[in-house]
Amino acid sequence: xxxxxxxxxxxxxxxxxxxxxxxxxxxxxxxxxxxxxxxxxxxxxxxxxxxxxxxxxxxxxxxxxxxxxxxxxxxxxxxxxxxxxxxxxxxxxxxxxxxxxxxxxxxxxxxxxxxxxxxxxxxxxxxxxxxxxxxxxxxxxxxxxxxxxxxxxxxxxxxxxxxxxxxxxxxxxxxxxxxxxxxxxxxxxxxxxxxxxxxxxxxxxxxxxxxxxxxxxxxxxxxxxxxxxxxxxxxxxxxxxxxxxxxxxxxxxxxxxxxxxxxxxxxxxxxxxxxxxxxxxxxxxxxxxxxxxxxxxxxxxxxxxxxxxxxxxxxxxxxxxxxx
Amino acid sequence: xxxxxxxxxxxxxxxxxxxxxxxxxxxxxxxxxxxxxxxxxxxxxxxxxxxxxxxxxxxxxxxxxxxxxxxxxxxxxxxxxxxxxxxxxxxxxxxxxxxxxxxxxxxxxxxxxxxxxxxxxxxxxxxxxxxxxxxxxxxxxxxxxxxxxxxxxxxxxxxxxxxxxxxxxxxxxxxxxxxxxxxxxxxxxxxxxxxxxxxxxxxxxxxxxxxxxxxxxxxxxxxxxxxxxxxxxxxxxxxxxxxxxxxxxxxxxxxxxxxxxxxxxxxxxxxxxxxxxxxxxxxxxxxxxxxxxxxxxxxxxxxxxxxxxxxxxxxxxxxxxxxxxxxxxxxxxxxxxxxxxxxxxxxxxxxxxxxxxxxxxxxxxxxxxxxxxxxxxxxxxxxxxxxxxxxxxxxxxxxxxxxxxxxxxxxxxxxxxxxxxxxxxxxxxxxxxxxxxxxxxxxxxxxxxxxxxxxxxxxxxxxxxxxxxxxxxxxxxxxxxxxxxxxxxxxxxxxx
Numbered sequence: 001x002x003x004x005x006x007x008x009x010x011x012x013x014x015x016x017x018x019x020x021x022x023x024x025x026x027x028x029x030x031x032x033x034x035x036x037x038x039x040x041x042x043x044x045x046x047x048x049x050x051x052x053x054x055x056x057x058x059x060x061x062x063x064x065x066x067x068x069x070x071x072x073x074x075x076x077x078x079x080x081x082x083x084x085x086x087x088x089x090x091x092x093x094x095x096x097x098x099x100x101x102x103x104x105x106x107x108x109x110x111x112x113x114x115x116x117x118x119x120x121x122x123x124x125x126x127x128x129x130x131x132x133x134x135x136x137x138x139x140x141x142x143x144x145x146x147x148x149x150x151x152x153x154x155x156x157x158x159x160x161x162x163x164x165x166x167x168x169x170x171x172x173x174x175x176x177x178x179x180x181x182x183x184x185x186x187x188x189x190x191x192x193x194x195x196x197x198x199x200x201x202x203x204x205x206x207x208x209x210x211x212x213x214x215x216x217x218x219x220x221x222x223x224x225x226x227x228x229x230x231x232x233x234x235x236x237x238x239x240x241x242x243x244x245x246x247x248x249x250x251x252x253x254x255x256x257x258x259x260x261x262x263x264x265x266x267x268x269x270x271x272x273x274x275x276x277x278x279x280x281x282x283x284x285x286x287x288x289x290x291x292x293x294x295x296x297x298x299x300x301x302x303x304x305x306x307x308x309x310x311x312x313x314x315x316x317x318x319x320x321x322x323x324x
Numbered sequence: 325x326x327x328x329x330x331x332x333x334x335x336x337x338x339x340x341x342x343x344x345x346x347x348x349x350x351x352x353x354x355x356x357x358x359x360x361x362x363x364x365x366x367x368x369x370x371x372x373x374x375x376x377x378x379x380x381x382x383x384x385x386x387x388x389x390x391x392x393x394x395x396x397x398x399x400x401x402x403x404x405x406x407x408x409x410x411x412x413x414x415x416x417x418x419x420x421x422x423x424x425x426x427x428x429x430x431x432x433x434x435x436x437x438x439x440x441x442x443x444x445x446x447x448x449x450x451x452x453x454x455x456x457x458x459x460x461x462x463x464x465x466x467x468x469x470x471x472x473x474x475x476x477x478x479x480x481x482x483x484x485x486x487x488x489x490x491x492x493x494x495x496x497x498x499x500x501x502x503x504x505x506x507x508x509x510x511x512x513x514x515x516x517x518x519x520x521x522x523x524x525x526x527x528x529x530x531x532x533x534x535x536x537x538x539x540x541x542x543x544x545x546x547x548x549x550x551x552x553x554x555x556x557x558x559x560x561x562x563x564x565x566x567x568x569x570x571x572x573x574x575x576x577x578x579x580x581x582x583x584x585x586x587x588x589x590x591x592x593x594x595x596x597x598x599x600x601x602x603x604x605x606x607x608x609x610x611x612x613x614x615x616x617x618x619x620x621x622x623x624x625x626x627x628x629x630x631x632x633x634x635x636x637x638x639x640x641x642x643x644x645x646x647x648x649x650x651x652x653x654x655x656x657x658x659x660x661x662x663x664x665x666x667x668x669x670x671x672x673x674x675x676x677x678x679x680x681x682x683x684x685x686x687x688x689x690x691x692x693x694x695x696x697x698x699x700x701x702x703x704x705x706x707x708x709x710x711x712x713x714x715x716x717x718x719x720x721x722x723x724x725x726x727x728x729x730x731x732x733x734x735x736x737x738x739x740x741x742x743x744x745x746x747x748x749x750x751x752x753x754x755x756x757x758x759x760x761x762x763x764x765x766x767x768x769x770x771x772x773x774x775x776x777x778x779x780x781x782x783x784x785x786x787x788x789x790x791x792x793x794x795x796x797x798x799x800x801x802x803x804x805x806x807x808x809x810x811x812x813x814x815x816x817x818x819x820x
Binding site: 039040042043045046049050052053066067068069070071072074075078079103105106150153155158159160182183184185186187190191193194195197198199200201212213214216217219282286289290291 | 363364366367370371374461462463464465466467504505506508509510512519520522523524526590643644645646647650653654656657660661662663665666667730731732771774775778779781
């Protein structure tokens with residue numbers, strides 16, 4: 001009899017003695033559900049699916065990735081928070097969890113979740129047409145400052161979405177009135193970029209990975225990145241700190257969470273598995289090939305990260321008049 | 325030339341061919357199950373492609389999507405449940421044919437013209453991709469606004485025998501489309517504090533309800549009568565293919581062109597293409613009165629169109645990495661992972677890869693014929709089942725499909741509500757198709773109207789001061805004028 005078998009037997013014995021319903025087999029003993037608050041085809045969906053296939057290997061259970069879309073993410077985020085905290089339903093939370101409640105769309109905040117692992121972050125960039133007269137972020141900001149409001153318009157997500165906050169926050173940080181660049185709502189970065197090409201707007205402050213096709217095709221250029229350091233994808237794009245000396249940073253992040261009150265041992269098992277997924281070549285290669293940034297924070301650390309993000313987003317939304 | 329030979333070598337290998345075949349069967353299955361869309365089929369393949377080489381990975385997704393769009397016609401024709409939204413425009417027509425005992429003609433036409441449509445779209449993709457993508461990129465919110473108006477006009481005034489009833493149906497659809505948070509200002513409308521309603525009314529369960537559940541209700545209300553014309557078997561679907569191509573070459577070509585044009589525009593996909601083509605077909609038909617009674621003409625044009633648009637959606641995707649529809653959005657992600665970065669450089673640096681992708685497009689559309697025949701042969705057993713047994717089974721499929729669309733019981737509730745709505749609409753001879761189109765196009769119309777107004781600070785002149793927008797606007801007013809003129813003419817004729 002091997003040590004492993006003894007362990008399993010004694011665990012089974014222990015379970016039968018105390019008759020704890022769920023401890024009979026070791027967690028997880030059945031398939032898990034991973035809820036994605038955004039639609040198939042988007043970056044969050046792709047990230048969730050690669051994490052899902054990694055988790056399947058780590059946990060030895062199949063993971064069904066389930067899209068619960070709509071309501072600007074409210075529906076899916078609610079579904080994760082309302083699931084039974086048994087570890088069999090987890091979800092991928094996105095930056096919007098720190099924004100929706102400030103707009104009065106939902107009561108949900110990061111406190112309704114058990115933080116497991118931060119897996120990715122993509123900083124906002126400042127994209128303009130490649131043949132635009134502005135070669136640097138500084139000259140663009142000067143032009144915005146000295147022109148009448150509405151000369152420059154920006155697009156790339158819905159009203160009050162993350163990229164809207166990015167540009168508004170940057171202007172606010174530089175002492176420029178954010179309303180000078182009106183926001184044109186769009187259903188994501190792709191339609192925003194399409195409108196940039198068609199001459200409908202002049203700035204698209206989305207992430208570099210979203211603008212990648214057009215940047216590589218030489219149709220769009222990025223003047224600055226609102227992240228702590230330059231992106232591997234386009235190392236020539238300066239950070240806003242290098243370009244205009246601004247400390248302003250903002251980005252879209254994605255992390256795996258469970259409903260509030262996940263048992264500690266279950267959370268720990270998931271965190272260990274997620275860490276293995278994060279460090280796997282499959283994950284790293286996939287994210288690098290698509291051009292997504294990776295960022296890791298586990299459990300409590302991720303919780304603190306969400307708390308800080310929440311506070312900073314709230315301040316910005318207050319400053320630019322988006323909070324209700 | 326070297327690149328083309330290399331492309332053949334890349335594609336005609338056992339691993340690639342078996343992958344394509346497997347993906348084709350998978351696409352047929354998913355497409356034929358109501359509620360599961362071609363987009364979903366493609367998304368489900370994503371994790372599998374991680375373990376594949378670039379060519380089989382892309383091949384699997386291309387084939388799967390093409391098969392799913394065609395397979396959506398099968399339950400549409402046999403059971404009146406469109407398998408995917410792209411089949412909704414002509415589901416009523418194809419089902420009417422089945423009830424007349426002409427299922428094999430309807431399904432045969434779906435296979436044949438889907439395949440031809442796909443091949444046409446691919447040909448355009450191969451020969452004109454860079455030029456057309458350049459043109460499509462000029463479309464801003466003004467142009468999309470007019471496109472959406474054209475689509476709505478087509479459905480309300482042209483696509484329906486009674487314009488007033490078509491308009492009523494369209495307005496119901498537009499009202500439904502206003503529910504939720506997905507509007508330009510991000511303000512919740514008609515949500516009554518419900519989180520589910522914030523997502524709006526998902527049109528897949530709505531579509532299943534309007535078409536299929538209403539049919540179930542009707543059958544129950546009528547005491548489950550036997551089929552009007554008993555369709556004992558689906559005969560040879562290949563019958564009369566030559567004749568159909570000769571008779572309907574105009575419809576086929578027009579459907580191909582319309583579908584291709586709509587597919588190239590980012591933001592409009594196979595479902596819109598099918599609606600517009602069906603309406604156009606009716607408008608130019610010599611026998612518009614036959615539409616809705618099981619007439620092949622409109623089915624031919626619409627099914628030619630949706631598959632053509634699927635192929636041409638790749639034009640902006642491959643040239644600029646801008647997705648033409650949700651399916652290409654998924655595949656673009658996979659292209660990056662496989663190092664086939666979309667962009668003009670793809671055509672210059674890796675021509676053998678792009679040719680290989682084109683070859684797979686051609687193969688997928690050719691494969692549709694034998695596989696389509698197989699699936700239809702399997703599916704026709706459904707028609708021998710008595711209605712009293714079949715209808716509960718359909719209801720189960722409807723529930724599964726409505727649930728699967730967003731993995732929520734909320735979908736089933738929407739389905740039931742719309743089933744009742746559809747029942748009463750049909751009792752009053754209000755057509756269903758304009759309502760679905762309203763749900764699909766309403767948000768596009770509103771969004772582009774609002775964004776244009778934001779861009780122009782509220783000035784209406786901006787809707788016509790761009791050349792393409794002006795041309796579209798003139799076209800729209802000409803259609804309105806012709807509809808009004810004909811209405812007055814027929815009233816005059818009736819009076820005298």
